[in-house]
Amino acid sequence: MDRVILHCDCNGFFASVEMLSRPELRDVPMAVAGDPESRHGIILAKNELAKAYGVQTAETIWQAKKKCPSLVLVPPHHEKYHEISKLVNKIYLDYTDLVDPFGIDESFLDLTASMHLFPMSPAELADVIRARVRSEIGITISVGVSFCRVFAKLGSDYKKPDATTLISRENFREIVWPMxxxxxxxxxxxxxxxxxxxxxxxxxxxxxxxxxxxxxxxxxxxxxxxxxxxxxxxxxxxxxYHRERPKSIGNGMTFRRNIVGEDEVRAGVSALVDSVAARLREENCKCTVVQVQIKDPEFAVIQRQTTLKRATWLRSEIVETAMSLIRAAGGLGKMIRALTVTAAGLVADDEAEEQLDIFSALDESAEKRESVEGTLHEIRRRFGKGSIQLGYYKKPDGSDESES
Ligand SMILES: [Mg+2]
CATH class of the missing domain: 1.10.150.20 (5' to 3' exonuclease, C-terminal subdomain)
Structure with a gap:
């Protein structure tokens, strides 16, 4: 028997989430942009009104403003996006535990074993899920329904927003093959x-x-x-429920126009790292390695990585590390088509947290750090690993005090 696979894709996810908390943004052309004060900031998402002006994801703010001078810019709130993403997946989980997120705003669902519970066709069930996300969360999704993941994914892209597309054994040649x-x-x-x-x-x-x-x-x-x-x-x-902790968390982007120079590269890196840092927190881990991949307009690729002295999930530290890797690789002086920043060497937060936060609270010299580390080691040896929480402060929203 054929499987019943759904691919559910949130429409204009970042922009939709911003409009949830600020409904007035629905009535103006609006875009979510990394680094909105800088003209080099990168457009990460836009609403339908901005799209009508031709505003595109992965272009710079000044390119977008040329097409739409009245464009309203909003900074990204990645932790909020993760929160909403979880709520959306929770709805999917009412239908099957085979829910496999594919990025923050997309998930594959396998409904084969649950179809007998619902007196309807797979496409009708997709409509039900769509209506629930719309009414319970307030955003729209488009859904592809098929017998495999690859075609389901094409289906969710076929018609949007807020639509269901069925790609079956009968019609796939007609729908998929011309793509x-x-x-x-x-x-x-x-x-x-x-x-x-x-x-x-x-x-x-x-x-x-x-x-x-x-x-x-x-x-x-x-x-x-x-x-x-x-x-x-x-x-x-x-x-x-059986997803493994990721080995690395990366984010990459192919820019609309090649970027060049310190300001543009920094804006690109910072847009990428915003979401990497949010995902590190989401997964409760920190990274000990930062990698960058630079692709030039001829697709030549340079990769660089470095090991950090201490584990971090702070966006500022990851941005600066990535910038120095790119600088050392000569990447600030040439055209860049695509950039990827990856946080690797991930360690669980509870392994990393004590050291980092005591150090940043003291903000002392390396020597002092050594001696603090020695003291900590001694205290832990005597009282156990969880005994020290000095200098650690979490704001209610879960972010670090030390990060702006
Ligand atoms: Mg999407």
Whole structure:
């Protein structure tokens, strides 16, 4: 029997969440932007009115303002986005425990085993879930319904906002095959360019291509993509409750226009790190390694990483570390097409917290830190690991006092 897979995608997520707390923003062209005071700040999301002016995600504020001078800018509130994201997933979990978040505003659901509980078709059940998110949370989602993840994902993108699209065994050739290959899950710009060079521009052309030939040019991925194009994605949807702690948390962006120079790069890095830092908190962990990946307009990639002296989840520390990596790699003097910042070497918050927060509270020299560390070690040895919470202050919203 075919599976029933849903892909649920929140429409204009960041902007929708901002409009929840500030309804007046519904009536003006509005965008969420990292670093809104800087003209180099990056547009992260926009509402429908701003979209009508041509405002695009991943462009700079000054580009957006050229098209829409009255654009209202709002700084991002990533912790709020995570909170709402959890509430939305909680609704999905009323239907199945096979809920697999794919980023902050999308989830795959496998409803195969629960369909018998509901006297309706999969698409009708998708409509019910959609209506619940709209009425209980106040935002809209679009839903793709299919027999595999890859087609469900294409379905959620097919019609939006607030719509359901069914992609079945019967209609997938009609709906999916005319789409551009770049719409397919895991086909990036580079893979799309490689395929296009072989005369493969649509999913249908990919489906009809010789899989052996694809493997020769794309490796293992070639066979996988061929399978995907023919509806052969059999990957399971994982349980919400059995997700592993991530090994790293990264965020990347391909900019609308290449960026160059300290100010533009800093604005880009800062937009990326905002959400990385929020996710570190969300997962209750800190990072000991910061990585950057810089892609130039010719797709050449430079990767750099460094190990931190102490674990952190502070955005300012991650931003400065990423900036010095990029500076050292000569990245401030050339065109950058895409940037990724990754927090790696993650450690659980309770392993890292004591050291960091005592140090930042004292803000002392390295020598003093050494001696504090020695003292802490001694106290912990005698009284146990959880015995020290000095200098640690959490605001009610969960953020650190030390971070602005
Ligand atoms: Mg979305």
């Amino acid at each position: 551009s290959v770049s719409a397919l899950l895991f086909v990036g710009k580079r893979t799309a360019a490689l395929l296009e060079r072989q005369g493969i521009a649509t999913v249908g052309e990919l489906a009809a291509a010789d899989p052996l030939h694809l493997t020769r040019t794309l490796g293992e991925a070639g066979a996988t993509l061929h399978r995907y194009a023919n509806g052969g994605d059999t990957e399971p949807v994982r349980s919400y």
